[in-house]
Structure formats: C-alpha cells, structure tokens
Amino acid sequence: MSVKSTSPLHARPKELRLDGFSLSVVEGPGAGASLRARMSEVSVGTAEGNDLVLLDPTVSRHHFSISATSDGYLLKDLGSSNGTWVGGMRVLSGYVEPGARIRVGRTTLLVDQVNEDICEALSPEDGFGPLLGQSSAMRRIFAALPRIASSDTTVLLEGETGTGKGVLAAAIHEASPRASGPFVVLDCAAIAPTLIESELFGHVKGAFTGAQADRAGAFEQAKGGTIFIDEIGELPLDMQPKLLRALEERSVKRVGGNQRVKLDVRVIAATNRDLRTEVNRNAFRADLYYRLNVVRIHVPPLRERTGDVERLARHFHAELVPDKPIPDDLLESLRRQSWPGNVRELRAAVERAVLLDDPAILALGSEAPEAAEGDDEYDLDVPFRVSKQKASDQWERGYVRALLRATSDNISEASRRVKMDRSHLRTLLRKYGIRGDEERGG
Numbered sequence: 024m025s026v027k028s029t030s031p032l033h034a035r036p037k038e039l040r041l042d043g044f045s046l047s048v049v050e051g052p053g054a055g056a057s058l059r060a061r062m063s064e065v066s067v068g069t070a071e072g073n074d075l076v077l078l079d080p081t082v083s084r085h086h087f088s089i090s091a092t093s094d095g096y097l098l099k100d101l102g103s104s105n106g107t108w109v110g111g112m113r114v115l116s117g118y119v120e121p122g123a124r125i126r127v128g129r130t131t132l133l134v135d136q137v138n139e140d141i142c143e144a145l146s147p148e149d150g151f152g153p154l155l156g157q158s159s160a161m162r163r164i165f166a167a168l169p170r171i172a173s174s175d176t177t178v179l180l181e182g183e184t185g186t187g188k189g190v191l192a193a194a195i196h197e198a199s200p201r202a203s204g205p206f207v208v209l210d211c212a213a214i215a216p217t218l219i220e221s222e223l224f225g226h227v228k229g230a231f232t233g234a235q236a237d238r239a240g241a242f243e244q245a246k247g248g249t250i251f252i253d254e255i256g257e258l259p260l261d262m263q264p265k266l267l268r269a270l271e272e273r274s275v276k277r278v279g280g281n282q283r284v285k286l287d288v289r290v291i292a293a294t295n296r297d298l299r300t301e302v303n304r305n306a307f308r309a310d311l312y313y314r315l316n317v318v319r320i321h322v323p324p325l326r327e328r329t330g331d332v333e334r335l336a337r338h339f340h341a342e343l344v345p346d347k348p349i350p351d352d353l354l355e356s357l358r359r360q361s362w363p364g365n366v367r368e369l370r371a372a373v374e375r376a377v378l379l380d381d382p383a384i385l386a387l388g389s390e391a392p393e394a395a396e397g398d399d400e401y402d403l404d405v406p407f408r409v410s411k412q413k414a415s416d417q418w419e420r421g422y423v424r425a426l427l428r429a430t431s432d433n434i435s436e437a438s439r440r441v442k443m444d445r446s447h448l449r450t451l452l453r454k455y456g457i458r459g460d461e462e463r464g465g
C-alpha cells in the first residue's frame with residue numbers, strides 16, 4: 024500500500040492517492056455482486072444505504088466497513104451479531120491484504136486491489152476557521168468543508184470525545200450563508216430524558232408542572248440559523264420518531280401545544296459512538312440514522328494524526344503566552360503522549376504547563392497515570408456522563424484554585440491571565456465555594 028503525492032517534493036500535496044480496491048461476493052446469497060470503491064471507506068450490510076447491500080439474512084444491517092488507508096486496507100466490524108471472520112479468526116478491527124476472504128454470515132467476500140487509485144482532495148490550508156490541523160486526515164476534511172458549509176444539508180459528525188466536533192459544527196455554521204443567524208447547541212447527554220422534548224421543541228404554559236410560561240425550544244431558537252444536536256446517540260428511543268418528523272417536515276410542535284410551526288433551520292448532529300453499531304443493537308432507529316447521515320464526517324482521534332499535536336500545542340501556547348515560543352521540552356513531552364481525551368486534553372495540558380510554568384506537571388497528563396492508576400479510580404456504577412462531570416468538576420476546581428494562588432487571589436488579574444471572562448470566573452468561584460479578592464479585582 025502506498026501514498027502517492029501529485030505535487031513536487033517539499034510542496035504540500037494537494038491530494039491523497041490510495042490504492043483502490045474492489046469487494047466481490049464469491050459465496051452465499053447474491054454471489055456475483057461486486058463493488059469498486061470510489062471513496063476511501065465502504066460499508067457492507069443488509070440495510071439500504073450501505074455501499075454494498077447483501078441479501079443474506081444472517082448478515083447484520085451494518086455489518087462491516089473497509090477503508091483504504093496509507094497503512095493498508097482497514098477492516099472494522101460494526102457491532103455485527105455474527106461477527107466478521109478472516110482466515111478463521113473473528114476480527115473487530117485489523118488490516119487485510121489484497122486477496123483476503125472475509126466471511127460474514129453465510130456470505131464470503133473477496134478483497135482485491137484494482138489499478139484505479141482512490142483520490143482524496145487535501146486542502147492547502149492547515150485550518151478552517153478556528154479548527155486547526157496539518158495532518159492529511161484533517162486537510163481532507165478541510166477540503167470538503169467549503170462545499171458542505173455553503174449547502175443546507177444535514178451533517179453528522181462522528182468522533183471520540185474532545186476531537187473538535189463542537190468547534191467543527193460552529194465553523195460550518197460560521198462559513199455558511201446562515202452565519203448571521205443563531206447557532207444553538209443542545210447536548211442530549213446533559214439533559215434529563217424527561218426534559219429533552221421540551222428543550223428541543225419548547226412547551227406551552229401549563230404543559231407540565233413547572234411550565235409557567237410558553238417557551239421556545241432549541242429548534243425555534245435556531246430559526247434562520249443552525250441547531251447543533253450534540254451526543255445524539257443519547258437521544259431516548261421514544262424521542263427519535265419526533266426528531267425524525269421535525270427533520271422531515273422542518274416543523275415542530277411545542278409540548279402541550281397543538282400546532283406545528285414551520286421552521287427554516289439547518290441541522291448538524293454529533294456523536295462519539297458509531298451510530299451504525301447502535302442501529303444494529305436497536306438502540307438507534309435506522310430511519311433517523313439515514314435522515315441524519317446525509318453528509319457524514321468522521322473526525323479522527325488525535326493519536327491517529329500525531330502530526331497535529333505540535334501545530335495545536337503551539338497555537339494553544341501562543342494564545343496564552345503570545346510573546347514566548349513554546350519550550351522544546353514541553354513540546355517533546357506532548358509529542359510522546361497518546362491523548363485519550365484528544366485535543367481537549369492536549370489544550371488542558373498546555374494550559375496547566377503554562378499556568379504552573381512547569382513541563383513536569385505533564386506527568387499529571389494522560390500517559391503516566393494510565394500505567395499507575397487502578398481501575399477502581401473510575402466509578403462504573405454511575406452513568407458515564409455523571410462520572411465525566413465529576414472528573415471535569417474536580418479538574419476545574421483544582422485549576423481555579425491554582426489560578427488564584429498564582430495571582431494572589433486577584434480576580435481581575437486571574438481572568439486576564441487565562442483569558443477567561445470575569446463573570447465566568449466569578450460563577451466558578453461561587454460554584455466551588457472559593458473566595459477571591461473582588462475588591463482588588465476592580
């Protein structure tokens with residue numbers, strides 16, 4: 024497998040060329056069907072919408088995907104019921120050679136290399152709005168963004184936590200003809216399931232206890248702009264048909280109301296799960312998945328685009344300390360880590376190192392504790408979002424304490440130093456019961 028650039032040496036390549044491949048059904052129902060990959064990733068399963076639709080009832084709706092990458096053909100099982108098998112081994116994720124036979128249910132497929140390359144355009148830029156990256160993976164996304172932003176299509180963003188899906192959604196809105204309209208964020212993971220309908224669609228006075236006045240939901244607030252539905256994989260099953268209807272008819276009905284209101288809203292949704300796997304296990308409705316999956320962007324984790332660590336770290340450092348370059352030892356230490364919390368974690372590590380002016384503090388970062396910590400560190404008996412919130416609160420409390428110590432409790436100086444809005448800092452102080460010096464804060 025090779026990656027070929029069409030540009031002269033030393034110039035930034037304008038496209039990524041990957042070895043093309045085909046998939047053919049060689050045994051089982053539908054034998055003879057085949058597909059020549061036009062895009063770097065193709066999906067296979069019995070559901071319409073897959074690139075290769077199989078007729079075998081023992082195959083899952085979204086069974087596996089195979090991608091041409093610069094390291095080879097990457098096969099991924101999508102949470103199928105019967106598994107994906109190569110050479111008698113069940114494969115969750117792994118590289119396969121041309122000539123490999125993949126068995127799914129009663130069907131066998133053959134992977135073959137073809138002469139025609141798969142060509143992916145790369146942006147010459149190393150950013151798109153506030154979103155930065157110099158890796159091919161990010162420049163591939165940047166190349167597609169202007170066209171995506173200028174259209175009105177629904178976009179589904181997939182990627183691990185902290186990879187930048189929120190920034191990406193905002194950047195699409197900012198580059199779209201709707202930029203002067205509102206950008207409204209609704210995080211399904213942060214709202215109690217019983218309140219989601221009213222948060223999305225609003226309610227009328229008296230619709231439920233506590234509904235003391237009519238209230239517009241996120242869809243209505245986003246009128247003329249974009250609604251960003253974050254963590255859509257957490258949307259309760261009973262809400263999914265209601266969202267589907269809103270997307271199809273571009274209209275909403277407030278809880279307790281009896282009129283549907285037409286709305287001009289663009290929808291961007293994000294998830295840190297693979298929704299195809301959720302569809303397979305009936306946790307996400309297939310019809311809603313298809314309605315959302317008009318344009319799908321997968322934002323890769325930072326460990327798969329290590330070339331971006333330096334670019335991002337320099338940027339975060341320069342935001343805080345514009346007049347000094349990032350120290351080499353800090354950069355070196357950042358490059359060596361694998362960043363399970365992705366860009367969010369990298370940003371926090373740079374901020375911590377700057378604040379405490381000590382690169383050694385990075386030992387508190389991702390890699391070192393992974394080896395030292397026991398699993399009991401994590402409370403697995405409470406929901407994920409509660410655990411995550413607790414950890415994030417602990418970090419925030421420590422950060423604010425350190426910040427105040429470093430600025431001798433001077434709120435004004437503290438907020439200037441880390442470019443945090445003063446009222447937000449005050450809110451955090453109240454939240455954690457920490458006292459700062461408001462008088463000198465001026």
Ligand SMILES: Nc1ncnc2c1ncn2[C@@H]1O[C@H](COP(=O)(O)OP(=O)(O)OP(=O)(O)O)[C@@H](O)[C@H]1O
Binds near residue numbers: 184185335367
């Ligand atoms: N490519 C990028 N360039 C600049 N900043 C980035 C980039 N990606 C992420 N960030 C920064 O990392 C942090 C996390 O980003 P964001 O909240 O968009 O991630 P996310 O994928 O939406 O996470 P979650 O799934 O937890 O909501 C933010 O501070 C954001 O500014």
